[in-house]
Amino acid sequence: MQFISENNLAALIGTSNATVQKWVENGTYPSHTENGIKGFYLEELTTIPEVKEILDSNWNKEFQTTPIREYTSVELFAGGGGLALGLSKAGFKHVLLNEFDKSACNTLRINRPKWNIIEGDVRHINLTPLRNKVDFLSGGFPCQAFSYAGKQGGFNDTRGTLFFELARAVNEIRPKVFMCENVKGLVSHDDGRTFNTIKNTIAELGYTLVEPRVLKAIMYQVPQKRERLILIAIRNDIASKVNFRWPSPYTQVLTLRDALYKSVIYDTDVPKSEGVSYPIKKQKILELVPQGGDWRNLPEEIAKEYLGGSWLLGG
Numbered sequence: 558m559q560f561i562s563e564n565n566l567a568a569l570i571g572t573s574n575a576t577v578q579k580w581v582e583n584g585t586y587p588s589h590t591e592n593g594i595k596g597f598y599l600e601e602l603t604t605i606p607e608v609k610e611i612l613d614s615n616w617n618k619e620f621q622t623t624p625i626r627e628y629t630s631v632e633l634f635a636g637g638g639g640l641a642l643g644l645s646k647a648g649f650k651h652v653l654l655n656e657f658d659k660s661a662c663n664t665l666r667i668n669r670p671k672w673n674i675i676e677g678d679v680r681h682i683n684l685t686p687l688r689n690k691v692d693f694l695s696g697g698f699p700c701q702a703f704s705y706a707g708k709q710g711g712f713n714d715t716r717g718t719l720f721f722e723l724a725r726a727v728n729e730i731r732p733k734v735f736m737c738e739n740v741k742g743l744v745s746h747d748d749g750r751t752f753n754t755i756k757n758t759i760a761e762l763g764y765t766l767v768e769p770r771v772l773k774a775i776m777y778q779v780p781q782k783r784e785r786l787i788l789i790a791i792r793n794d795i796a797s798k799v800n801f802r803w804p805s806p807y808t809q810v811l812t813l814r815d816a817l818y819k820s821v822i823y824d825t826d827v828p829k830s831e832g833v834s835y836p837i838k839k840q841k842i843l844e845l846v847p848q849g850g851d852w853r854n855l856p857e858e859i860a861k862e863y864l865g866g867s868w869l870l871g872g
Contacts, residue, residue, distance in 0.1 A: 562596040568782040615805040624648035633696035637664045679722045684729040694735040696723045738785045741771045764790035776806035
């Protein structure tokens with residue numbers, strides 16, 4: 558039986574801890590305790606779609622998929638290479654990566670010295686020499702303009718307009734497929750008008766947009782509660798020949814322990830470290846958070862003082 562904590566179940570299905578605790582109180586699902594942590598067995602939660610997906614997963618079969626040839630790709634807004642590394646492991650050969658931040662570019666050069674990294678503003682890069690020579694283009698255009706944690710300026714924010722630079726790159730390169738990712742708040746920003754503009758732009762470029770989906774890192778062998786909206790668009794001349802499927806989730810939900818100790822993620826424990834030394838005030842606050850808990854476990858007045866303006870965001 559696979560155990561999942563109340564906290565992680567809430568993250569998995571995108572609901573609040575309070576809702577999950579009500580299920581326990583109402584007897585909606587059987588509650589169990591392992592190592593002092595309250596939670597559930599996945600096998601007893603089959604009426605929850607996300608859990609059923611995990612239990613019926615084709616992950617192991619899909620993980621054996623290998624490319625039939627070398628596929629080429631271009632990545633914009635590459636950052637320190639998180640997305641690029643994943644694509645490389647999936648079989649893509651990066652023809653070009655662009656990033657504005659100097660430190661991020663230095664990180665890329667040190668870790669992948671053979672990659673063609675173009676440092677600078679994407680607005681000043683001519684990509685027409687790559688026209689019809691690249692299979693795939695990807696880019697996580699800056700999300701601060703649409704994030705719940707930001708000011709949500711959208712296209713009025715200069716960072717938000719970088720989507721149109723990604724669109725320009727698509728128009729100049731004409732890749733077979735392109736992918737972009739952003740925060741899930743992009744869908745609802747400005748009452749949906751921002752997202753409609755993006756969808757209309759993709760259509761005008763001559764691409765068919767796969768129905769977008771919010772993917773949760775916690776479902777894909779990553780012990781992290783990160784959600785991202787993924788957009789996949791296929792060039793119209795080949796769209797009818799493509800049978801696109803979203804990846805199956807991993808067969809279990811991993812936790813931070815799986816990242817710190819030998820597990821399916823790493824074949825060894827994390828080396829011993831003294832870790833971070835916190836100021837006394839912060840240390841006392843952290844001591845109030847139980848194992849598996851978070852800021853919501855703090856007394857309200859302490860949480861308000863500690864989180865400051867973030868308390869008002871409600872997320």
